[in-house]
Amino acid sequence: MNICMIGAGYVGLVTGTCLAESGNEVRCVDIDKRKISLLKKGKTPIYEPGLELLLARNIKEKRLIFASDLARSVKDSLIIFIAVGTPPRDDGSSDLSQVYDVARKIARAMNGYKIVVTKSTVPVGTAEEVRSIIAGETRHPFAVASNPEFLKEGAAIDDFMKPDRIILGVEDPHVEEVLNELYAPFVRTGNPVLTMNIRSAEMTKYAANAMLATRISFMNEMANLCEAAGADVNAVRAGIGSDPRIGPSFLFPGIGYGGSCFPKDVQAMIKTAEKHHHPLLILPSVEAVNRKQKGILAQKALKRFKGNLKGKIIALWGLSFKPNTDDMREAPSITIVNALLKQGATVRAYDPVAMPGARNAFGTKIQYGKDNYSILKDADALMLLTEWNEFRRPNFERMLLLMKTPVIFDGRNIYSPRKLKEMGFEYYGIGC
Numbered sequence: 026m027n028i029c030m031i032g033a034g035y036v037g038l039v040t041g042t043c044l045a046e047s048g049n050e051v052r053c054v055d056i057d058k059r060k061i062s063l064l065k066k067g068k069t070p071i072y073e074p075g076l077e078l079l080l081a082r083n084i085k086e087k088r089l090i091f092a093s094d095l096a097r098s099v100k101d102s103l104i105i106f107i108a109v110g111t112p113p114r115d116d117g118s119s120d121l122s123q124v125y126d127v128a129r130k131i132a133r134a135m136n137g138y139k140i141v142v143t144k145s146t147v148p149v150g151t152a153e154e155v156r157s158i159i160a161g162e163t164r165h166p167f168a169v170a171s172n173p174e175f176l177k178e179g180a181a182i183d184d185f186m187k188p189d190r191i192i193l194g195v196e197d198p199h200v201e202e203v204l205n206e207l208y209a210p211f212v213r214t215g216n217p218v219l220t221m222n223i224r225s226a227e228m229t230k231y232a233a234n235a236m237l238a239t240r241i242s243f244m245n246e247m248a249n250l251c252e253a254a255g256a257d258v259n260a261v262r263a264g265i266g267s268d269p270r271i272g273p274s275f276l277f278p279g280i281g282y283g284g285s286c287f288p289k290d291v292q293a294m295i296k297t298a299e300k301h302h303h304p305l306l307i308l309p310s311v312e313a314v315n316r317k318q319k320g321i322l323a324q325k326a327l328k329r330f331k332g333n334l335k336g337k338i339i340a341l342w343g344l345s346f347k348p349n350t351d352d353m354r355e356a357p358s359i360t361i362v363n364a365l366l367k368q369g370a371t372v373r374a375y376d377p378v379a380m381p382g383a384r385n386a387f388g389t390k391i392q393y394g395k396d397n398y399s400i401l402k403d404a405d406a407l408m409l410l411t412e413w414n415e416f417r418r419p420n421f422e423r424m425l426l427l428m429k430t431p432v433i434f435d436g437r438n439i440y441s442p443r444k445l446k447e448m449g450f451e452y453y454g455i456g457c
């Protein structure tokens with residue numbers, strides 16, 4: 026099939042590449058010329074394990090083309106995916122200007138029947154708006170559909186190639202057939218393609234992210250209560266996660282959820298509910314708990330250093346919002362760095378792949394290390410912010426020798442409090 030993917034970001038690039046890998050001809054379009062020029066050379070502008078290899082293969086086989094010319098790419102394609110950003114506005118609602126702008130450009134470029142599919146995460150009713158924008162600009166026949174994306178950064182290729190489920194919001198049997206055919210290679214093991222109306226598909230994506238964010242905030246709240254009440258949240262997590270009605274995923278307490286999806290999608294869901302005169306009660310609390318949780322490590326540090334962080338050297342391991350990605354959007358590290366700097370601490374940081382993003386976020390306000398050990402020299406404390414594999418089993422002896430005071434704030438509960446204490450560290454986890 027001939028596909029046009031508009032937006033070559035975390036979602037569009039992975040989706041476009043994977044669709045090319047299954048034999049389709051894909052044109053990936055982006056307004057960011059620097060991105061397109063990198064991609065044309067087979068270089069990926071984002072860190073995503075496995076992507077570069079697939080990219081190279083599909084460019085070589087000429088199934089994957091990168092372009093800045095949206096009109097040309099639309100003309101050459103039957104299915105047009107919209108995968109542009111839907112960032113939050115100041116009031117938390119979703120800014121759909123990129124989606125609507127692209128809809129207008131698609132309409133003006135149309136030269137025959139097209140299927141326009143929103144892959145971006147968009148509030149209920151957006152596909153209808155896209156339809157009316159296109160209808161206002163063209164006489165060519167077209168259909169709209171919703172196909173929200175559930176890939177996780179850091180495991181995006183695997184998630185796309187072996188999805189738990191595909192959600193299709195369609196209103197037309199022909200479109201359903203075409204999209205089913207497109208996705209058939211990815212669901213050969215029998216994972217479901219769930220077809221529903223467009224509004225339900227749009228809502229499913231938000232409901233999924235809202236549920237996952239709720240689990241995280243619930244567990245963070247439990248962790249703080251465990252700490253206050255003398256219980257160990259790690260034990261409690263194992264205890265409840267083994268109940269099949271609850272399950273073990275998304276129950277790890279930490280320093281709050283971040284990234285480009287959960288924070289903005291929870292806020293957008295709250296705004297959508299207000300718009301429909303059905304204010305939500307749970308999600309504003311989920312958000313409030315998360316905001317508080319992002320500040321928890323700085324508070325622990327302040328308490329440990331008796332309310333004075335002036336001149337203290339704090340080393341940070343990990344800056345991206347989760348491991349295996351360079352994405353710094355809404356990362357808890359941003360809140361933590363700002364809180365530490367405000368208290369007069371000297372911040373040194375290391376992340377295996379997010380250093381360029383960190384430099385954009387923090388500039389010269391913090392120091393950057395070339396590896397995780399170098400930033401520990403004479404440090405008053407270490408904060409583990411992102412649970413990259415390489416931080417899981419470090420050389421603790423070496424750390425003891427390097428640090429001025431062996432204090433560890435473990436924001437992801439990846440270390441054994443007992444072992445660390447036995448070795449001579451002061452250990453502070455989340456809820457334990």
Ligand SMILES: NC(=O)c1ccc[n+]([C@@H]2O[C@H](COP(=O)([O-])OP(=O)(O)OC[C@H]3O[C@@H](n4cnc5c(N)ncnc54)[C@H](O)[C@@H]3O)[C@@H](O)[C@H]2O)c1
Binds near residue numbers: 031033095147
């Ligand atoms: N990142 C994720 O893990 C993830 C997962 C599921 C869904 N989503 C959703 O997918 C959408 C895209 O997210 P992302 O993380 O890929 O964003 P992103 O910012 O990485 O990518 C968006 C891309 O769209 C491009 N763009 C903007 N306007 C354009 C235009 N007029 N023409 C062509 N290109 C244009 C931008 O230059 C950018 O490269 C969002 O709605 C997001 O909520 C993201």
